[in-house]
Amino acid sequence: MRKNNPISNIMTTDVASVQEGQPLSEVRHLMAHSGISHVPVLAGYKLTGLVSLSDLMKLNIVISGADDRTIDAIIDHQFKIADVMSAELVTLKEKDPIRRAAEILSQGRFHSVPVVKDDGSLAGIVTSSDLIRYLSDQY
Numbered sequence: 001m002r003k004n005n006p007i008s009n010i011m012t013t014d015v016a017s018v019q020e021g022q023p024l025s026e027v028r029h030l031m032a033h034s035g036i037s038h039v040p041v042l043a044g045y046k047l048t049g050l051v052s053l054s055d056l057m058k059l060n061i062v063i064s065g066a067d068d069r070t071i072d073a074i075i076d077h078q079f080k081i082a083d084v085m086s087a088e089l090v091t092l093k094e095k096d097p098i099r100r101a102a103e104i105l106s107q108g109r110f111h112s113v114p115v116v117k118d119d120g121s122l123a124g125i126v127t128s129s130d131l132i133r134y135l136s137d138q139y
Helices: 024-034 053-057 068-078 098-106 128-138
Strands: 038-043 046-052 112-116 122-127
Touching: 024 038, 024 053, 024 068, 038 122, 046 053, 046 112, 098 112, 098 122, 098 128, 122 128
Parallel strands: none
Antiparallel strands: 038 046, 112 122
């Protein structure tokens, strides 16, 4: 196993992201329709936060029998992306070793780590699933 391979070898580079000013309902739809659980939040090209499926679930919106349109209207009226996203992020650089991603993800605090370029722009994201696939390929 090559523990010093760069994270760029396993990260997802075609990352679905949102801008800070977009409605929160767009994050919800992006997750639902793309099957993803983590959405980076950008200000222009700079990474400013991350919204996870767990973050959305914490909103504790109880709407019995409401349709998607009603749920979206309530979410967008009550919350902004900045209210929900994690802004204090642990990130990786493209050249960081895969081992570093394993160390971070094994702590169990979260299941994805954004990968940024030197200028702070988003280069990709590495998830627990990416790491498990990599490890599986090694054996």
